[in-house]
Amino acid sequence: MHELSVAQSIVEIIKENVPEQDYGKVNAVLLEVGEFSGIIADSLQFCFDAVKLETPFKKARMEIKKVPFVLYCNLCKVETTNSNGIRMCDKCGGFDNSIVSGTEMRVTEVELD
Amino acid sequence: MSIITIERKVLEKNDELAAQLRNEFKKNKLFVINIVSSPGSGKTSILEKTIEKLKGKINLAVIEGDVQTDLDAKRVEKYNVPVVQIVTNGGCHLDAKLVKDALDSINLSDISFLVIENVGNLVCPAGYDLGEDYKIVVLSTTEGDDKPLKYPKMFINSSILIINKVDLLPYVNCNIKELRDNALMINPDLKVFETSATTGAGIDDWCEWILANIKK
Ligand SMILES: Nc1nc2c(ncn2[C@@H]2O[C@H](COP(=O)(O)OP(=O)(O)OP(=O)(O)O)[C@@H](O)[C@H]2O)c(=O)[nH]1
Numbered sequence: 001m002h003e004l005s006v007a008q009s010i011v012e013i014i015k016e017n018v019p020e021q022d023y024g025k026v027n028a029v030l031l032e033v034g035e036f037s038g039i040i041a042d043s044l045q046f047c048f049d050a051v052k053l054e055t056p057f058k059k060a061r062m063e064i065k066k067v068p069f070v071l072y073c074n075l076c077k078v079e080t081t082n083s084n085g086i087r088m089c090d091k092c093g094g095f096d097n098s099i100v101s102g103t104e105m106r107v108t109e110v111e112l113d
Numbered sequence: 114m115s116i117i118t119i120e121r122k123v124l125e126k127n128d129e130l131a132a133q134l135r136n137e138f139k140k141n142k143l144f145v146i147n148i149v150s151s152p153g154s155g156k157t158s159i160l161e162k163t164i165e166k167l168k169g170k171i172n173l174a175v176i177e178g179d180v181q182t183d184l185d186a187k188r189v190e191k192y193n194v195p196v197v198q199i200v201t202n203g204g205c206h207l208d209a210k211l212v213k214d215a216l217d218s219i220n221l222s223d224i225s226f227l228v229i230e231n232v233g234n235l236v237c238p239a240g241y242d243l244g245e246d247y248k249i250v251v252l253s254t255t256e257g258d259d260k261p262l263k264y265p266k267m268f269i270n271s272s273i274l275i276i277n278k279v280d281l282l283p284y285v286n287c288n289i290k291e292l293r294d295n296a297l298m299i300n301p302d303l304k305v306f307e308t309s310a311t312t313g314a315g316i317d318d319w320c321e322w323i324l325a326n327i328k329k
Pocket residue numbers: 150151152153154155156157158159185232233234277278279280281308309310311312
């Protein structure tokens with residue numbers, strides 16, 4: 001979708017969470033990206049690598065952990081999924097469920113030297 | 114080596130700002146909708162018909178979001194309602210900061226209904242909360258009945274679906290029942306309206322729904 005502006009938001013999050021004197025030490029930023037978050041991991045990686053050159057985080061790698069789409073089906077009473085990101089249980093075809101994971105986009109950690 | 118644990122949603126900034134806006138809207142007893150769709154589904158046309166119907170009944174204001182030009186704001190201005198045009202200069206969606214800035218030129222205590230017309234794009238605006246009460250997705254019959262399946266996020270994140278250009282149903286390859294079923298499969302909670310901004314069909318129902326939501 002708009003991976004470039006997302007990459008810029010990630011730079012801001014790093015800035016806010018790392019003391020300024022340590023900016024040069026940032027090695028890596030770790031992300032969790034849901035399978036159906038609307039973000040293409042490769043494209044986000046590409047944008048981050050371009051954006052970081054304008055920041056103090058030139059040597060920072062981006063590591064993306066992909067999070068699968070999981071539903072809790074209230075009919076089957078178990079965690080299931082749907083291969084198209086639709087809120088329909090693949091097991092029983094029902095719609096009575098809640099999303100457990102797979103739509104999120106989170107920065108989880110920053111690694112320093 | 115050391116690790117800083119963060120656990121922050123990437124779009125948290127936007128969500129925080131949207132929450133502030135929601136508060137502000139609530140304080141002013143404003144009913145706020147955010148209209149999203151692909152380009153050309155008829156957002157502005159429906160809005161024009163809606164303003165015609167609601168004029169004299171409630172005071173409303175409009176925020177128009179477009180990639181370029183103030184053409185849509187000019188169309189709305191003709192109806193003598195306050196309108197602010199946001200030009201994103203290439204940006205594919207409105208965010209809460211842009212809306213907050215636009216609010217500087219609207220007197221919120223004068224109005225009870227605020228319409229935000231988002232940038233025409235069936236993908237990106239889905240992820241950005243603007244503090245609205247409802248996200249309204251417009252899909253026109255010319256776009257095809259499979260669109261809810263192909264762009265699920267927008268339909269998951271919206272509360273209302275307006276199927277527009279129903280006057281064209283005899284001429285286009287669109288099965289409206291299929292369209293409805295596909296949308297409801299993606300999001301069983303969607304409330305659906307069928308309209309034609311050209312003939313005015315369905316606009317009365319839509320306007321009644323708005324009036325029922327105006328805060329006393
Ligand atoms: N036949 C028919 N044409 C319509 C209807 N609603 C809108 N149109 C036409 O569709 C075209 C696009 O309408 P707009 O209202 O500009 O659509 P929009 O969603 O605001 O477009 P953007 O803001 O550019 O994304 C115009 O030529 C309208 O006259 C309808 O119900 N029936």
